Amino acid sequence: MTNLTKVEAFVQVEDILKAHQSLKDVVTHTPLEFNQRLSEKYGCRVYLKREDLQVVRSFKIRGAYNKMKHLTPEETKNGVVCASAGNHAQGVAFSCRALKVHGKIFMPSTTPKQKISQVELHGREYIEIVLTGDTFDDAYKKALECTEKENRTFIHPFDDKDVIAGQGTIAVEILNDSDEPIDFLFAAIGGGGLMSGIGTYFQSVSPETKLIGTEPSGAPAMAKSLEKGEVVELDEIEKFVDGAAVQRVGNQTFSICRTILDDLLLVPEGKICTTILNLYNENAIVAEPAGALPIAALDFYKDQIKGKNVVCILSGGNNDIERMQEIKERSLIYEGLQHYFIVNFPQRAGALREFLDEVLGPTDDITRFEYTKKNNKDSGPALVGIEVKHREDYRGLVERMKKKGFPFTEVNKDSNLFNLLI
16 A cells, blocks of 8 residues: 655655754654543544644644754855745744744735734744735745745745655654554645655554544645646635645645555534534633644544544644634534524514514524615515524424515525625
């Protein structure tokens, strides 16, 4: 199944061990924590590799610092440049300040404020931030232009031998800290650098471990590339899981992942949101979407992992509190608890009261209501958001609307309407 000669053409175990030595006094040796709740839920032993507790709250410092440490004075004299959706930027910013190298950092305009503030904090006077475009790939193109124009050295977020080797040091820590064999390892795939580094080391030191990659359903760049047998660029992606949403994976990371992966799972964004909320409510862990992605995937492997030793890489905790309402909304919709309707209300006195008294169930809650009365019409549409307590309550709600003669359109089932209105 695995062709290690192809993997080692890019990154070798020795590269990862050298990176481990180089990074040991710079990065935090993050804990490998046994998680009681997840273990009980899945009937196995689940361990979380807590990279959210890293010095920049994500694993990205490992690859960024290892790459910059390898640069010559000639390669750093004009400074460095990078593109990032947030976490790689923090790693580069930290490394710029630590190594006293100036960096120009391109980030999408959609990057959460929290991540931008953290980049500024870690880099200070050694970095300049440029916000551009809507996606990582937009920022990436501008960063490459800057590389040529200003003769800076480009620090790739994932498709680079030294970056991959730096990320692979996570595997060294995991296997050093584990007292028992690891049966399954779950990790997020965005550009592929994390899994490429970890997988290279595991295939050599713990080849019996099954390596399971996880991607957000709305950005399946690696899945599509593996399906076609070559790197493909997606025309558009869902940007919500910003730490793992790329339109194109790396050439090196694709070649490595196609040889080391045992499986690749696509996880719905709503499922990831539910996991974020559960981690916070049950474990007081603040996980960003990409960090929660591998843990969200456990549901799809619950039969295979029973009785096994499982490690999930919680890759980052840079989550903006301003996103929590959206996270809750996405979770409720995925779980079948939040529904939106366009309801045609008769324009007569008492119609709304009838809806509240005879259509809504005792535990149903209106979360959104937008209606404008038009005097020359017999009826008027209203956008109504309703949260139900249990998934099965939805059927009764719909049946009561039909029975009481309230014509409606289900917004959740019409992607165009949903994107327009919600």
